[in-house]
Every structure is written in C-alpha cells, then in structure tokens.
Amino acid sequence: MGILEDKANARLFYKYLSKVYDRINPAIWNEEMRNDALEWFAIREDDRVLDVGCGTGFATEGLLQYTDNVYGLDQSRHQMEKAFAKFGARNRVRFHRGDAERLPFADDSFDKVWSSGSIEYWPNPVDALAEFRRVVKPGGRVLVVGPDYPENPVFQRLADAIMLFYGETEAQRMFEAAGFVDIEHHIQQNKPGTPKAITTIARAPADKAAGRAVETADNADASPDADADASPDADADASPDADADASPDADAEADA
Numbered sequence: 001m002g003i004l005e006d007k008a009n010a011r012l013f014y015k016y017l018s019k020v021y022d023r024i025n026p027a028i029w030n031e032e033m034r035n036d037a038l039e040w041f042a043i044r045e046d047d048r049v050l051d052v053g054c055g056t057g058f059a060t061e062g063l064l065q066y067t068d069n070v071y072g073l074d075q076s077r078h079q080m081e082k083a084f085a086k087f088g089a090r091n092r093v094r095f096h097r098g099d100a101e102r103l104p105f106a107d108d109s110f111d112k113v114w115s116s117g118s119i120e121y122w123p124n125p126v127d128a129l130a131e132f133r134r135v136v137k138p139g140g141r142v143l144v145v146g147p148d149y150p151e152n153p154v155f156q157r158l159a160d161a162i163m164l165f166y167g168e169t170e171a172q173r174m175f176e177a178a179g180f181v182d183i184e185h186h187i188q189q190n191k192p193g194t195p196k197a198i199t200t201i202a203r204a205p206a207d208k209a210a211g212r213a214v215e216t217a218d219n220a221d222a223s224p225d226a227d228a229d230a231s232p233d234a235d236a237d238a239s240p241d242a243d244a245d246a247s248p249d250a251d252a253e254a255d256a
C-alpha cells in the first residue's frame with residue numbers, strides 16, 4: 001500500500017498541496033478531460049449529485065453546469081477552504097467534511113455520485129465504492145476517475161510506493177466487488193507523455209435492496225450505517241438535506 005493510501009497522510013499532504021493545487025492540477029487533469037467525463041455521465045437538470053473528494057471544487061464547478069443540486073464532500077479542511085472561496089461555504093453547493101469510506105448520507109440519497117482524483121488515497125477503495133452504491137438510488141450511476149497503472153516497470157514500482165494506480169482489470173474487479181453492474185472504462189490523457197487517467201462509469205443494480213439484505217446477513221459489521229463514530233464531522237444526520245451536522249468547518253479531527 002502506498003504512503004498516501006492513509007487518511008492522515010493524505011490530509012497532511014493536502015494541507016500543503018491545497019496552496020498550489022489549482023495551478024498544478026491542469027497538467028494531469030484538465031478541463032477538457034473533465035468535460036469529456038461529464039458528457040459521458042449524462043447528468044440531468046433535476047439530478048442530485050454527490051462529488052466525493054471534491055477538493056478545491058474543480059469538478060464541482062463542472063457538475064454545476066448541469067445541475068444546481070450538488071453536494072461536495074472532502075476530508076481536507078484546507079482543500080475545502082479553497083472550494084468555499086469559490087462557491088461560498090453554504091451557498092450553491094452543500095458541503096460536508098467527511099470520509100469517502102463512511103459517507104454521512106442516507107441510503108438512496110443521490111441520482112449520481114462522482115469522484116475524480118480521490119480514489120488513489122483511499123485505504124479501502126472497495127468499501128468506499130460500496131458506500132457509493134449505498135447512497136446512490138437504485139439504477140443510479142457513479143463515475144470515478146483515478147490514475148491509470150503505468151506500463152513502465154520502474155514507474156510501476158514508484159507508483160505503488162505512493163498511492164493506488166490501477167488498470168482496467170483491477171477497476172472492473174473493484175466495481176464488481178462493490179456490487180456495480182454495466183461497468184465501462186475510459187482511458188484519458190492530457191497529452192502524450194503525461195500520466196493517464198482511468199475513468200470508470202457504473203450503475204447500481206435496480207434491485208439494491210436484495211443486495212443489501214445479503215450483505216447484512218453475511219457481514220453485519222461492514223454495513224455502512226451512515227454515521228456511527230468515525231465521520232470527521234460527526235454527522236449524525238444522514239439525510240442529504242439535513243444540515244444540522246454538515247457544518248463545513250466543524251472539524252472534529254486533529255488538523256493534519
């Protein structure tokens with residue numbers, strides 16, 4: 001597991017990277033790539049969309065071109081402060097500080113769940129994807145952008161030491177393990193020689209309830225109950241609109 005596949009390390013990393021993120025990000029994840037992914041996602045005007053690992057709001061801004069009903073979640077206060085500066089902390093976007101692996105939302109809350117450039121930091125990506133499946137409505141779609149696995153063995157070793165890089169086979173495995181269907185992958189790249197991104201779009205089964213019943217019976221502990229303990233915001237209320245909790249700056253955790 002790479003050094004940044006650790007929540008505390010990733011928070012510390014973004015405490016510093018947040019200062020320059022918007023300037024260096026376009027070298028590997030630019031507007032054209034984001035806009036292609038948005039088009040594939042086919043967001044409708046009345047869709048409620050969650051942006052997991054929203055960071056400074058680069059993708060959030062794109063989502064807002066399609067719908068006004070956008071929620072953003074990130075574990076880094078420093079990244080989110082940049083997003084607040086763009087959209088306001090309580091204005092166009094409903095921001096929550098929290099963990100991709102324990103989403104503070106009720107089951108079936110969203111029509112679509114988007115996440116770009118965040119999966120590579122999650123220690124348990126399949127758990128997070130299972131959370132996506134839980135909070136998206138039956139038949140709803142999710143889109144995840146992550147770093148494609150490099151071909152060069154030297155880069156592979158370096159990549160593995162830093163964070164999660166994965167190819168289509170691993171993406172397919174993770175999305176299937178999380179219970180998704182109709183899974184498709186796209187490889188994206190800014191320009192030749194720059195790192196490639198793998199963008200996966202998948203659908204939650206129409207009959208999610210049946211899947212959940214099986215999971216609960218198999219492994220009661222793994223059932224994400226939308227709040228319990230570990231949410232950094234201690235978001236007791238899982239309803240997407242219940243903002244009692246969601247104070248974007250209610251930072252319970254140590255501020256790495």
Ligand SMILES: C[S@@+](CC[C@H](N)C(=O)[O-])C[C@H]1O[C@@H](n2cnc3c(N)ncnc32)[C@H](O)[C@@H]1O
Nearest residue numbers: 053055058059075076079099100116117118121
């Ligand atoms: C590369 S930035 C991506 C920002 C934005 N989505 C974009 O498209 O530019 C990755 C973000 O994922 C967030 N992140 C990493 N691990 C997370 C976790 N476990 N839960 C929530 N957010 C996380 C980081 O704080 C960071 O803001």
